[in-house]
Amino acid sequence: xxxxxxxxxxxxxxxxIATAPATERWNSATFRISCLDQPxxxxxxxxxxxxxxxxxxxxxxxxxxxxxxxxxxxxxVPSFRYxxxxxxxxxxxxxxxxxxxxxxASAGRYVLTVTEHVSEDYYLEILGDNSSVAYWSPTxxxxxxxxxxxxxxxxxxxxxxxxxxxWLDADGDILSPSEPPVCKPIGKA
Numbered sequence: 708x709x710x711x712x713x714x715x716x717x718x719x720x721x722x723x724i725a726t727a728p729a730t731e732r733w734n735s736a737t738f739r740i741s742c743l744d745q746p747x748x749x750x751x752x753x754x755x756x757x758x759x760x761x762x763x764x765x766x767x768x769x770x771x772x773x774x775x776x777x778x779x780x781x782x783x784v785p786s787f788r789y790x791x792x793x794x795x796x797x798x799x800x801x802x803x804x805x806x807x808x809x810x811x812a813s814a815g816r817y818v819l820t821v822t823e824h825v826s827e828d829y830y831l832e833i834l835g836d837n838s839s840v841a842y843w844s845p846t847x848x849x850x851x852x853x854x855x856x857x858x859x860x861x862x863x864x865x866x867x868x869x870x871x872x873x874w875l876d877a878d879g880d881i882l883s884p885s886e887p888p889v890c891k892p893i894g895k896a
Contacts, residue, residue: 742786742810746865749834750819752805754827755848760791761829763851764822765807770815776807777822786810814865816875820858820893823851833872837865844872847887857890 764777775787833844860875874888
């Protein structure tokens with residue numbers, strides 16, 4: 708029942724998107740539609756003001772060492788999409804974001820690499836979904852440094868009726884909810 712409700716809601720959203728002015732640069736459909744019955748993970752980077760994409764690149768290593776996103780190398784996550792997306796959260800505002808989306812995501816520890824290209828503020832947020840329950844991580848604010856590539860770690864916890872995203876410190880320990888992840892600087896990719 709709930710899957711048909713999600714499909715109906717998605718068709719409503721896509722209908723609204725289809726009537727919006729088309730642009731070549733922005734993709735308006737989410738990858739989530741193609742894997743409704745599978746676990747899903749989305750990392751979003753959004754510029755402050757929510758109307759532009761920050762000048763960053765995202766790359767991800769999953770729990771078994773496969774990569775996705777910019778600079779992905781073999782072995783790759785079998786089903787992922789990476790790129791700029793135009794979302795319409797309400798009728799009055801467009802939200803533009805950089806999404807790294809994974810269909811059939813595995814539970815476990817992930818390494819997120821963010822390469823920053825200009826000095827600007829941006830948000831990062833993660834959506835985890837096990838096809839029954841969804842969880843949005845708290846939205847985190849970062850200040851980009853054009854000479855920096857940061858590595859962050861998080862755990863995607865997935866059980867039948869529970870999903871969570873927990874940020875980890877450099878030693879792999881779970882951070883408290885009030886403690887933001889800290890950039891572990893690495894060389895430029």
